[in-house]
Amino acid sequence: MIRQREPIVALATPYGESAIGVLRLSGKGVLEKIKPFLKLKGAVKPRYAHLVTLVDEEGREIDEGILVFYPSPKSYTGEDMIELSLHGNPLILHRALELFLSAGIRLAEPGEFTRRAFLNGKMDLLQAEAVADLIGARTELAVRCALRQLRGELSDRIERIRSQLLELIAYVEADIEFSEQDIPTLSREEILKRLEDLIKDLEDLLATARVGNFLRKGLNLAIVGKPNVGKSSLFNALLGSQRAIVTDIPGTTRDFLQEQWNIGGIPINLVDTAGIRTTTDPVEQMGVQRSIEKLGSAHIVLLVVDGSKPLEEEDLSIYSMVKDKDHIVVLNKKDLGVCEDTAKAFPEFVMVSAKTGDGLEDLRKEILRRAGFYTAEGGSIYVSARHANLLQNSLSVIKLVYQQLREQDISPEILMLYLREAVHYLEEVIGTVTTEDVLDSIFSSFCIGK
Known part of the structure; x- marks a missing residue:
């Protein structure tokens, strides 16, 4: 049911x-409220452009x-709505x-137009979030993914999982209510098979969460190493541009440089840091500290290393800082040959040569x-951190049920409670159930006008 709320602008x-x-x-x-400030010929016709x-x-x-x-109801918000171009x-x-x-007329709060569209059933919560993703997208891929979510493709995938769970619940309820009648039910093996399929579907969606986070917020990529590597x-x-100053003098880069890039x-938030080494220069010390931060x-x-020379203690010291992080060792200066011990x-x-460009494509692919990206690329639908948290909750419940059902019998009543909990988390994703917070x-x- 469409609800007309107080007018906003x-x-x-x-x-x-x-x-x-x-x-x-x-x-x-809203139209009646602004009519005293408008001069126009004739009545206002819906969806017509009027010179005023x-x-x-x-x-x-x-x-x-x-x-x-x-x-109303054929508008973005579902309410009476006006767009005035001045x-x-x-x-x-x-x-x-x-x-x-x-x-x-009250000044709108951030995202209030889209919020009203959601509350009036013009879109679900996933589609509403896609509006913000679309506005803030920083690459063409992010735009395409936001559009697919806005069209409801992610909603459809989650709704299919929810429907399969509801169907399973219906069979369990029938087993409870009509256990003494000749009503078709599912065997234990059939329930396990359905749970396996649900687990796979949820895991496939969750595999996209990392890329989804990077698409929305950017991937922080830091280049580190000792001086002159x-x-x-x-x-x-x-x-592809001469953004950083390059010299043969160690310690040329005293502070980090940051640029926007994409592959x-x-x-990508690409950061070039100062060379990490022991130094008595107070300015360079500050640069080294910022690099570590x-x-x-x-x-x-x-981690950039001069691949044409033997390793030094500083290389190994920096490697010890990054080895437990997600890192890529880049042996640079390939054009000068390769030191086998390194x-x-x-x-x-x-292996790359920053000078000639050799190996840069391999590095891009590795990043x-x-x-x-390659493992999640197939669906081109990427879940956000909020989605991932709720999907993980649903998956954990289903895995728990699956494991218990494999090891022992579970009463239909307990099974139904677990399945309903799993459904609840999915409904939070879509927005079927949600809270004001x-x-x-x-x-x-959101921005105020959206």
Whole structure:
């Protein structure tokens, strides 16, 4: 059932000078509230573009624009809704907002338009989250994935799992209610097989969570190593531009450099750090300390070593810092030859020449592999941290039931309770059941006009 709430207004375009600025309004009686400030010929027709003149309380002209009215329920929010396009002068837009607020229309909260669309059943919670993902997407891949989620593809996959659980619950309930009648039920082996299928489906979705997090927030990739191993040269080579200063003087990089990059559609926060070594120079010491701090926030570390020379104590010291993290050893200076003892010191490595570009494609592929991109690429639907937490809860319950059922009989009543708990977590993902706190958390990250 569509509910018309109090009218709200917000600027739907970025604040600042632009050709057009769009004001979005939604809620009960919103058209009647702003009519005193509009001059137009004839009645307002739904979904028609009307040339209007915006006037103040005394009838003085403020601007001309285009108004489109979307009556409930066929609108983005499901409520009566208006989009008013004016010239993108901040003074005009601010004055329009003042007029509408004076008419008793409230300024919208972050994400409130999409929140109302969710509450009115125009989209589920996964689709609502996809709106924010689409706006904030930093690569074409992230845009495509957000669009697929907005179209409901992730919702459909989770809904299929939920439906299979509900069907299983129906059989269990029938076994409880009609145990003495000739009602078809499932054998223990059939239940186990269905649980196995559910476990696989959930594990497949959860396998996309790592890439999903990187798509939404970016992958922090830190380049570390001792001075003069070619960190800055590698940084420049990966970016394809001379961003970092490169010299033969040790300690040239005194602080970290950070640039936005992407490979395979995954946004990368690429960081070039100062060379890590023991030094008495107080400025360089600060750079070394910042390099060590960057290791803590890196999802993947590129440890750069001069592959043409024997290892030194500083190389081994830095390796001890990163070996327990997700890291890739990069043996640089391939063009100068390979020191066999250095190559034998590491179980895995990638050989490159930052100078010639040789091996850089192999390094890119290895970064993607470590990020989990290739294992998750097939579905092109990636769950978020919120989704993953709830899916994991559901999976844990199903695995517990599966293990107990394999080892011993479980009463239908207990089995049904477990299955209902698993369903509940899935319904939290979609938003069939949710709390105000969860909605506040999700929609607070939206921009105000969306």
